[in-house]
Amino acid sequence: MITLRPQEETITVIRRHWINIAGPIIGCSLLALVPLVLPLTTYLPQFIGVELALPLITFLTICFWMVILAFFLVAWVDYYFDTWIITTERVLDVNQVHLFRREIAEYSIGRIQNVSVRIPTIVATLLNYGNVEVETAGEKSFDITAIPKPEQVKELLVRQSQVYQASPFGHRE
Amino acid sequence: MFTIALIIYLVFLTVYLAFFWALTYHLRNYYIPGERLPVIARALVLSMMLLAAFSVVAFMAVPWDTIPKPSSPSTSFTPPTL
Numbered sequence: 001m002i003t004l005r006p007q008e009e010t011i012t013v014i015r016r017h018w019i020n021i022a023g024p025i026i027g028c029s030l031l032a033l034v035p036l037v038l039p040l041t042t043y044l045p046q047f048i049g050v051e052l053a054l055p056l057i058t059f060l061t062i063c064f065w066m067v068i069l070a071f072f073l074v075a076w077v078d079y080y081f082d083t084w085i086i087t088t089e090r091v092l093d094v095n096q097v098h099l100f101r102r103e104i105a106e107y108s109i110g111r112i113q114n115v116s117v118r119i120p121t122i123v124a125t126l127l128n129y130g131n132v133e134v135e136t137a138g139e140k141s142f143d144i145t146a147i148p149k150p151e152q153v154k155e156l157l158v159r160q161s162q163v164y165q166a167s168p169f170g171h172r173e
Numbered sequence: 174m175f176t177i178a179l180i181i182y183l184v185f186l187t188v189y190l191a192f193f194w195a196l197t198y199h200l201r202n203y204y205i206p207g208e209r210l211p212v213i214a215r216a217l218v219l220s221m222m223l224l225a226a227f228s229v230v231a232f233m234a235v236p237w238d239t240i241p242k243p244s245s246p247s248t249s250f251t252p253p254t255l
Binding site for chain 1: 185188189192195203205208211213214217221224225228232235236240
């Protein structure tokens with residue numbers, strides 16, 4: 001669990017644009033239809049009999065759906081837990097690499113120097129998502145990738161950085 | 174045939190339950206304070222549990238011992254006559 005410092009507040013939690021999870025949703029949905037579309041109940045009973053074929057097809061179909069659900073689970077965990085948390089003091093970059101690997105980096109919001117927005121493709125322009133590239137003083141620069149409304153996030157980061165630098169916490173850095 | 178099927182099924186179910194455990198672990202430990210659990214997470218947990226339960230019922234419904242054993246090539250082989 002992510003713990004905040006005393007007097008620190010979460011401003012917003014940013015996740016990647018829904019287009020990033022649309023592929024796995026469509027792919028898994030199409031795959032789930034495969035046992036229903038295949039004419040298994042027509043052909044398999046001819047070889048092993050109806051009494052055996054129907055329960056076997058039902059069992060194997062359920063097992064197939066379980067595998068698809070597990071695949072979707074991995075994609076969803078990667079999407080949902082891959083977040084950027086902007087607080088009053090920090091930007092937390094939580095990178096869910098895969099199901100059992102997670103990396104968390106944090107950047108002081110007072111050290112943000114330059115923020116730029118990059119819209120990579122025409123699809124990104126149409127769906128209003130893109131990357132926000134953040135340069136910091138003395139720390140590693142970082143990218144907030146494939147997020148919705150990148151312009152608003154850029155404005156928020158710049159504004160919050162100015163607020164933090166004007167505060168007593170900012171003067172101490 | 175039932176024993177072999179049961180062993181394979183239990184291995185499969187163990188892996189599946191490991192995935193289920195991973196999901197619940199992530200939801201319990203990595204949630205963001207003040208954020209509501211999304212509907213899709215609840216749906217995922219519920220559907221995973223339901224599918225696991227259905228698979229147990231479906232496994233028990235299959236008459237495993239009536240599945241014909243594949244004949245071995247050595248018994249069905251007839252040597253060519255000269």
